[in-house]
């Protein structure tokens with residue numbers, strides 16, 4: 130993309146009402162535009178990152194054997210009356226009435242809707258296990274929408290639902306989700322720690338939240354410092370293997386790590402004092418096992434091998450896809466702007482032309498641009514007639530991991546400058562070498 134032809138409305142001023150850094154940078158970099166409190170439109174740069182996060186979530190869900198669907202955002206109130214949640218859910222539910230005076234709502238979550246699909250089509254234990262998931266907009270009329278996309282009213286969420294014959298099978302689904310979530314967050318360059326949490330309105334005894342440590346996080350968490358050293362890395366886990374998934378769960382959750390709702394002071398104090406930590410965290414996901422709560426109230430049963438009708442065991446699993454943009458920025462930025470991890474960056478590399486209009490510099494930039502495109506990468510070429518300082522400030526703000534600076538002086542010596550956004554380190558290399566280096570970095574992801 131050439132910046133002169135793009136739509137990236139960068140703001141010079143810091144927006145006054147944005148309290149936290151991720152919100153400020155998302156507005157300044159022209160990624161989002163507020164439509165109403167807690168409701169945003171996604172501008173091109175923000176949309177690119179949102180799509181990258183969505184793609185990673187999809188890839189990891191499919192790797193785990195989960196099946197994508199897309200449910201409607203509008204749901205009939207009657208479904209929620211069946212589960213008993215229509216009255217319980219309270220003011221967070223956006224309720225509307227259609228022209229026939231039927232009560233409808235904008236889905237805040239989809240346990241009822243997915244159970245309705247299941248009961249309409251699945252009758253036998255032979256069709257289990259089954260996990261259906263979607264990535265879809267949700268609406269929750271939050272009392273205090275704030276921090277930009279972190280606590281929106283309209284937000285993008287991956288929600289998945291497993292259907293299993295037995296509790297053991299459903300717990301395997303739970304563990305499988307834990308493994309897939311660990312992989313998902315790491316691919317986004319994030320450290321998200323699974324912590325024992327509270328079931329809340331969805332209910333259930335088994336639940337973990339995934340938290341990214343950040344001062345601006347809304348949750349209070351307590352953990353053993355050793356949990357922050359755990360990384361999933363590139364190990365291969367067989368998702369069908371009960372033992373392998375359980376081993377990962379044990380490894381990642383046997384240390385003390387809990388949210389304030391489940392915090393146990395006595396247990397916490399058993400950890401050596403120098404390893405005890407209390408901090409703030411951003412919840413980027415949560416997994417639940419809740420048994421037959423919805424299948425019993427809504428009649429989602431299957432015949433088992435003994436020809437008996439039994440309610441299925443279920444769980445649900447959520448990832449805050451739009452919240453993740455904020456969480457990633459909170460975890461990765463400096464005072465100049467965002468530092469995108471390579472896994473989610475909106476463009477792979479920025480090209481800065483120091484002397485737009487200079488034949489040699491223009492030709493070198495065009496050649497670099499073409500070379501990146503043929504390598505399957507997306508460059509953002511700042512081809513505006515602007516001062517170098519302004520171009521650098523924009524590149525730093527929007528946070529592309531790699532920048533190539535091209536100017537007449539370097540070209541005389543046959544070199545361009547390749548700069549890492551993260552470390553600020555630069556090397557002078559031949560243009561072909563710059564392309565090869567950047568290409569190798571992305572290939573290794």
Ligand code: ATP
Nearest residue numbers: 278279280281284286412413414415447448449452
């Ligand atoms: P919270 O405690 O932050 O209100 P929740 O526990 O109610 O979230 P879940 O039902 O577990 O949310 O939803 C799954 C994920 O969706 C959460 O882990 C979070 O990342 C994201 N999410 C929930 N509410 C919002 C919101 N208002 N804005 C953006 N993302 C949200």
Ligand code: MG
Nearest residue numbers: 338412414415
């Ligand atoms: Mg939650």
